[in-house]
Amino acid sequence: MAFVVSGAALNIAGHGCAHGYPAVLFAQLKASGDLVLTDHDTSWIASAVGAMGIVGNFISPVLMTKFGRQKAHLFTTVPALLGWIIFVMGNSVPLFLIARLLHGLALGLRTPLAAILVAEYTDPKYRGAFLGTFAISLGLGIFLSHLWGAQLTWKMTAGVCAIFPLVSMAIISLSPESPCWLISKGKFEEAKKAFRWVRGEGAEQQEELDAMINSQKEEINIEKQRNDVNRFTCNGMFRNMINSIKDALRIFKKKEFYKPAIIAISMLIVFEFGGAHMFAAYGNTILQAVLNKDEVKDVAWQFTVIDLLRTVCAFFAIFLLKYFKRRIILFTSGVLTILSLSSISIFIYLRDYEVFTASNILDTVPMCLMVIYTLVFCLGLVPLNWVICGEVFPLAYRSVGSTLSTSFLTPAFVVSMKTAPHLYSSIGVQGAFLVYSAVLTVFLAVIYALLPETKDRTLQDIEDDFKGKKKADTEVQMTLLNKDDIVVVN
Incomplete structure (x- = not known):
């Protein structure tokens, strides 16, 4: 595995x-x-x-x-x-x-x-x-x-x-090939070998494998019956095509699909405009502006430190995801990222107006702010982009939802990468950071309004949440049951 x-x-x-x-x-x-x-x-x-x-x-x-x-x-x-x-x-x-x-x-x-x-x-x-x-x-x-x-x-x-x-x-x-794909193609014997290769053998593994195979066999039988009815009739084929289009449109109207889609797209935009790829491509330019250096070689070690921090944060993020709820990590990281970007921008403006002149402040404060920004962004928003996009879509729509949401990643990537040099040359890195802070604020607000807590919850539970279904309170149910059992003695 x-x-x-x-x-x-x-x-x-x-x-x-x-x-x-x-x-x-x-x-x-x-x-x-x-x-x-x-x-x-x-x-x-x-x-x-x-x-x-x-x-x-x-x-x-x-x-x-x-x-x-x-x-x-x-x-x-x-x-x-x-x-x-x-x-x-x-x-x-x-x-x-x-x-x-x-x-x-x-x-x-x-x-x-x-x-x-x-x-x-x-x-x-x-x-x-x-x-x-x-x-x-x-x-x-x-x-x-x-x-x-x-x-x-x-x-x-x-x-x-x-x-x-x-x-x-x-x-x-x-x-080996994916066991799930082999099962979907009816290659059950090959699927069993591949499944045992990646997952091993055991009671739980065998139960999961049998459930997948049995489910697929039922779908194959249903599909075969449908094809036998409509295979040789033009009306049947036309009806199948119309029904397929209607089914696709119906999916987009469902709360359990369009809400996760909005969340996933918003997460991808936050991921891009938060600096996930911009700093990797334009890090030298950004650090030269923030640290007020003239040459690329003057920010070489600082650039290496920031890159190393990104990798270290990715390791620590795994432990955060294990012990803390998604919403707590997401919005703590989001708010602190916005504040750090804004703080860097404000510091540069104040430095340009010569509010700060002490050399120790000019040398240490901007680098400290960049380190804080890297820590808060890479500990939360970066890893959660992958996690939330994988958790919010119900199983039935995961394929469609994943394709739809990731199709927005590349336009966001193009816009962020194409506009960055023009923003840096026109309004400066400090102005660009304020623009990115505004973008993050808007889309984090959208996510705050729509995203339920997903940690340790089943896909069905998350789907019911998006549908608006609420679980009945177990304690209330037990109380009602106990009242029904009371015998009134005259």
Whole structure:
């Protein structure tokens, strides 16, 4: 089980390298002068990932359904590897754009796939921990790409980053197909072997496997009967098509679908505009402005510290998710992130107006504020983005909901990455931080109004909550039962 998920974790780490790499590329090209990049060029290179990410989001479910989870997962490593090869061999803006488009395709393909892999391969009691490894892998990939970029050339850095998809490809090739997918295709004997390979043997495992197989057999029989009735009649086929469209539209009207969809989309926007990917790509620019430094080399160690903190926070976040409720972590992290971004902005404005002039304040306070921002953001909003998006959708709509919500991730990514350089040059990093604080405030308010507590609750319980159904109070029921049992003696 851990072996299979490690392939996904390495894939996500490669995704982190792809997000961290632009900062290395832009900084080294600017320092060397070998290739002059304008703000227009850098914004397109950084945001090109999102353009193909949208395409990948809609191709991924087709690949997963037709060819299986394992083959779809293996396919995601191909464009990632090709992207790194082009970075190694290329030396022009068009080639950089092609490489980033390939990385975007890989990102779009793996985003809907990642949560499904965890759900189908792992035991329920370990799913939360394995889901938390995605945040660790993402932070580790960004940290390593920046660390290597500080020691190696941008071409050599791309070559080292190519190791991740290669190793991931090898692990995925040795992994079995998803038992759930095999069962859905009626390949029950193959499914039994794959299930025992990833989950082992035991009474609970056998019960879960039998339940899945029996459920699928019932669905196959029902579908066969329906097809026998409508197979050779035009009216039957037309009626099936109309009913399918009606069923799809009916889903969007259900509270248990559209409320989780709004929550998931809001979480993804908070994730993006909170700085999950912007700092990885434009970290040098941000730190130069916040710390008031002239050269990229003047913020090298600070950049490394922030990257390391992101990875460490991802480890600690797993323990927070285990012991604290989702809403407490989410809104504590959200409020503190908004306050830290606003504080950084206010400090820069005051420094520009020479309210602060003492050198010890100018040297220590901005870095301390950046550390606080990194801690509060990466301990809560970053890992919860994966967790909540995986928990809020009821099982019946998880496939549709995951595709719909992740399709909003790439447009948000494009907008945030494309507008960031223009905001930094027009209103400064301090002004951009105020804009991001406002965006976070709006969407966190939406989440606050719609999100129920999901920790340690079943999907059915969460679904009933979105439907508006309330559980009857057990103590009240027992009291009523006791009153009915009272015998009145005259």
